[in-house]
Amino acid sequence: MSQSNNNALHLLNNIRTESVQSEPIPDILARIGTELQNGGVRAPSLPFAAGDTTAGTETELQAAVAGQRGDVDLPLAIEESVYFAAIARRAAAGEAPRSAVSGLERFLSRNREQVWENSWVRFPRRMLSPFADRVFTADLRANKSDLASGERSDAGRFIALKDGEQWLRLPVSYLIKLALADAAGTSAHPAIRATGERLMGHFLNDNTSPETFSFHVVTTASGSGPGKGVAREKAIRYLLTQLLIMYANTAFGLSANGQRAMVYLAPHPPVRQKELNGLIADSFYRDLFMSPCLSGWDRGEEKHRYMHLCHQVLSRSRLNTVAKLRDAGIIQNNLVVLPSVSDVSLANNGTHLSLGSLRLGAALDDPSSGFTPHHEKHLGDLVIKATEHFLPLFVGTYTAAPYRLGFTDFHPERALGFLPHELDYTHLRMLWRRWRKKARLSFFGNVITPFGPEWLDRSISRLFGLTGDVVPDFRLIDYLVSLLSTTRSPALDGRVGNGDRLRRDLAELGIFDAQMSVYLLCKLREKHVVGFSGFEGRHYSLFESFEDDLGGAADLQNLVILFAYKLMAEGKLSHRDIPDNPVIESERRQIFFAAAMGVPTIYIRRATRNRLLRSILERTDGSRQSRRYPGYLRVRVEEYRRALVRTLMTDGADLIEMLGMKERMEELTARLELPDRLTAAGRLTRGILAGTGTRSAMATPAADFNRGAESFYRQGLRFRHLSEALDMLEERLTALDRQATEGDSSTATLLADLTGGGGGASYLRRVRRDLLDENLPAESLRTVIALVIASIANDTEHAAARINAHKVRHLQ
DSSP: OOOOHHHHHHHHHHHHHHHHSSSOOOHHHHHTTOOOETTEOOOGGGOOOOTEEEEEEEEOOEEEEEEEESHOOOOOOHSSHHHHHHHHHHHHHTTSTTTHHHHHHHHHHOTTOOOTTTTTEEEEEEGHHHHHHHHHHTTSSSSSTTTOBBTTTGGGGEEEEEETEEEEEEEHHHHHHHHHHHHHHHHHHHHHHHHHHHHTTTEOOOOOSSSEEEEEEOOOOOOOOOOHHHHHHHHHHHHHHHHHHHHHHHOOTTTTTTTEEEEEEEOOHHHHHHHTTTTTTTTHHHHHSSOOOOOOOOSSSHHHHHHHHHHHHHHHHHHHHHHHHHTHHHHSSSOOOOOOOOOOOOGGOOOEEEEEEHHHHHHHHHHHGOHHHHHHHHHHHHHHHHTTTTTTTTTTBBBOOOOOOGGGGOHHHHHTTTTGSSHHHHHHHHHHHHHHHHHEEETTTTEEEOOOOOHHHHHHHHHHTTEEESBTTTTHHOOOOOOOOOOOOOOOSSSSTHHHHHHHHHHHHOOOOTTSSOOSSEEEEEEEHHOOEEEEEEEEEEESOOOIIIIHHHHHHHHHHHHHHHHTTTOOOOOGGGGHHHHHHHHHHHHHHHHTTTEEEEEEOOOOOOOHHHHHHHTTOOEEEEESSTEEEEEHHHHHHHHHHHHHHHTTTTHHHHHHHHHHHHHHHHHHHHHHHSHHHHHHHHHHHHHTTTTTTTHHHHHHHHHHHHHIIIIIIIHHHHHHHHHHHHHHHHHHHHHHHTHHHHHHHHHHHHHHHSOHHHHHHHHHHHTTOOOOHHHHHHHHHHHHHHHHHHHHHHHHEEEHHHHHHHOO
């Protein structure tokens, strides 16, 4: 496109944006059929009302391989690497310190549990079925959409000769897809083969961890939210993933070759991976842990290079936090521990929960509605700004990532993670002071922080009894979850292209890269980009329970978004009520980060220009003028959370009734009152302590607690999630059995062929114990996998029928 055409397009976008900005928001919502009545809004006519919401999730999983050093790929890859040989040669010649080699040797030899997180696997290629082998060959193409394209330039990484035969060397994330191809491709039933082939595209290679996304769009019925459906879909997807890993261990001969692959939900980069990262160069770290992107993208090598870019950018960005901490006055001398030049934050794992509105999507598809992408952007950015005020309700309550920091971890350049890029200096200083107070980093009134040399810091910790802190969700601190806007480029002002402008600004500042997507806690999903109109919640770490935690979070996210639309439709919320500047943006987000840290109080300017925040503070008990910070209110985070619940239950009572959420809100209130017993953070911490055998997190040394957490996620929590998912599968198979007996001959034939008669639920009950013990043979695993696929196919068909029915009603 010529420069003149670009300028014309830019001018046209500005004209459209200005036109949308000047149009009253209630009039915009009227374009999609939102109706006012009796001075208020008719709740069922709002976007995201009961029956209007669609939902889906993306889930990142932790991968690991258990086995001896001589059998598992990660230690073998390190020992066989050019990097290891070069370091050893330089150390022998006196050109590098001996510690460079001894550190790696200790990493390889001192692995008590013999678990190697994010290792790849190795097995003979002949173990693949013919169909699975064809899938693998196709995925080695440089461009999967071009059958004539040759192999990727790195294809040799994945194939090696051992004793004269070909062995495959693959990441666990891709192993899952091949296991599905093998198990479903050998099925005698066309429906199982076809659905299995479709599902292969839902298992991705991305950053470091295996990633899956919803097998079908979850729809909601009248009088309910999306929670139950979202929880069931994710649980069944998690179950299928576990079954495929068990199948790969058996059918591909991994167990016979001394390897046991595992996947499970865990939020933090593994402790040992952090240790290894400090011992090797950043380029070698990327070679070991950045996914090769074999699955999910037509041009896998291009995606792989993009992931290298992400790692390089975040590593540089972490280094740049040191300068910001110095400018903020938090670092006041040159005694700092520089972050590693290789950042491990991309190895964290979380869940993204996307909610879409059928009403918004239909209006955007209908030119006669007058509702355009400019309107979608204008309303969507405002919804996100409003939603961010309510995010403290989720942190620790429904999702968590408990973590222990010892005294030696309290260097600000380590402990504060990416917060210098996410908060204004004023709020950053306030949070740091309150966090140190919470962690009791003082002796006789004098604040003590680590000096630098680890031996000295350990001695000070023992001498003064300084034990550090435990935080409810350290993942949200240690990862770049939300970029702060710049003064000239607000991210959420409702104008098309604001994200592009912000990326360019941040790239100039060395914080981000213009090629990367803007990181936000809640992100607009625009229909012309992703195919639906809605919002993606990106603030979720680890759910202890699918139904109780993920289900509750999905219903609450839906309610909060719906509540924002209600305020907008009634003329009570506009962009002017939440001004777009970095300080006001930081002001509302500091509450979210304080909740993640477990910091009990925050400070808000008494004369804040954020009118929505002021209205919430009017309902917040216990706030008072700050003696330390003139002009600021001292606000307790727990009281602010209670005020959020009161706001929803009072001003959104009609929405709660419409969604059938009375019990959900009562349960949320109970979680806030009994956090140690009922919240996700409390239950996860109890599970961790049950394994460490200690009475409290603070009574447990930081290293023991964090290793105990990893062990709990890998064993106890994985078993709990698997059991919950099996319960949900049995419920679905019972429905399928009923469907078969009520005259669905194709379902009856399928179930009879798979189970030999007696029904799917009965078969599952017979094999459940062996499945939980991971003792099922490959043939039985294939049967259970086929039953899961049959259940998914049925759910997909019903969801598509409900969406089509909604489209027909809209056209009428």
